Amino acid sequence: MSVQILTANRLGDGAVVYRAKAGGWTERLGESLVLATPEDAAPVLAAAETPQASLEIVGPYLMPVDNSGGQIRPVETREFIRAQGPSVQFGNGHEVENTPLSLAG
């Protein structure tokens, strides 16, 4: 079922974050608050667009996800990459902190 979650970038470091089920913002997609209908989504988005919220995050928007089987998965390639980080090893493989991730699965 295609439903929505709310995402943004964190003000301090630009990291991808999601509106968390438990309140606040999380880097973990699986902890996102799932918004089943546009009516559910509208007030959550509105709350993220207030001056208070802008102390934490930048550019909030709703993104479609697939939450069949109880797991939240992005629908678009862009959101896969936002969720997982660059799909490539960077810096010629030296002194880096990330691990390349697969878009598959």
Add this chain to the structure above:
Amino acid sequence: MYRYDEFDHTLVTERVHQFRDQVERRLSGELTEDQFKPLRLMNGLYLQLHAYMLRVAVPYGTLSSTQMRKLAYIARRYDKGYGHFTTRQNIQFNWPKLEETPDILAELAEVEMHAIQTSGNCIRNTTSDQFAGAAADEIEDPRVYCEIIRQWSTLHPEFTFLPRKFKIAVTGADHDRAAVRVHDIGLQMCRNEAGEVGFEVIVGGGLGRTPVIGQTIREFLPKQHLLSYLEAILRVYNQLGRRDNLYKARIKILVRSEGIENFKRLVEEEWSHIKDSALQLPEDEIARIETYFAPPRYECLDDTVREFEVKRFEDRDFASWVRTNVTAHKEPGYAVATISLKPTGKPPGDASAWQMDAIADLAESYSFSEIRVTHEQNLVLPNVKKADLYALWQSLRDVELATPNAGLLSDMIACPGLDYCNLANARSIPVAQRISERFSDLERQHDIGSLKIKISGCINACGHHHVGHIGLLGVDKKGEEFYQITLGGSADENTAIGKIVGPAFSYDDVVDAVEKIVDTYLNIRSEDEEFSDTFRRVGLTPFKETLYAAH
């Protein structure tokens, strides 16, 4: 070399203080994001997919070893240990934290660098031939005029809010290594009938959504009129360029809608008012700037260097590197060495902090401490004694920077694409990596010869796909990445916009498609015929036939 004077020092230092204050006010909530965004962009700070990105200006691609070391330090201290060199001859850091950005700018100011005018609708970093001042085929060193343009355009009050960004490139050689015909203004140094050196002025070129080859607006512009003529062009553009439609705002659209003759009439009319104003460049001022670029203290050497020639015979790998990565120098006994940032299977243009430190050391040992960044995302040591080339090559091998592929198939331009960029529709870097791996046999690449592949992850064309011999443009088809292929583009003195070969290929199929194109070329080329010449001779048809035969 680029010299930052007392004006630059004051201006940059003040800007760091201002930006520190602006960041504090954003973090405290005193500034909203809408208020802050134009301020951060004026300091080169973008917000990308996963993080902020800081774009640092490298004026006309010239760096000192001290500056390179500072970039390495910033990469290590404030980022994830690497930087990405771009087609604007700049460097981008992909992971800075907002609150640390003012500290990064302060670090950069210590080595006379900054991020001013690396974003926004202003005159961006002027780019140039990476071999400037060293190339054997050069009329004059174009960096002198890049520097004059830099001083004139930095915080120029009239041109801070143009209809759209504005890019100028200058080349001093007939062989165009700076892609001047696809810039808003391209300046090609030339001689008139009297033998005087000036500029052919080209206007209205550009890539992006609407690729256009620039047209000559003036065959010969005497040097002393450079700034007044640029100012006249910019003023006409600033007044008449479209501000109502982002996609029609570049000067190329204005030149096309007015027609070059009418646009020229408008510019010449404006120029007639300012030609003899304070913008005229006095000879002594040009001479003063020329002293910034005085040649290093070359030794008086024979051009034939026995130990170098012997090593070429003894060591095939060295000979292979010399063949592709070493270029003739104007001084006897010296050479220009290109450091490829395209090792097989690695992201084009990335350099890790320890590689940057190593390059700084090598520049000090072998190239009068000077380094260049190329618009094709490589680095250059411009002044190497031929006698030192073997030792340099060995040291480069130790830091995985001796790939002998400059100008070959794997020397690709690729934009950051969907792995980093907020605007991208598709990934570029992994496509480049897969192509590079597919053609990892360097003997095969040498056999294929000069072949430029350029990859963009969206229509904004940061990867210059329109002017690739083979261009790949990433597009989104119902949420999936596809790649449209163009053939026959060129960014040199024979500038051409590539032609679309047919329907796009999926992410999985695009590398096979590139290989089919290359194989088709190998089958139909005449002896020693380069890809671009074959394409000019045969056109799209044979490539279409092989690519879509089974469809």
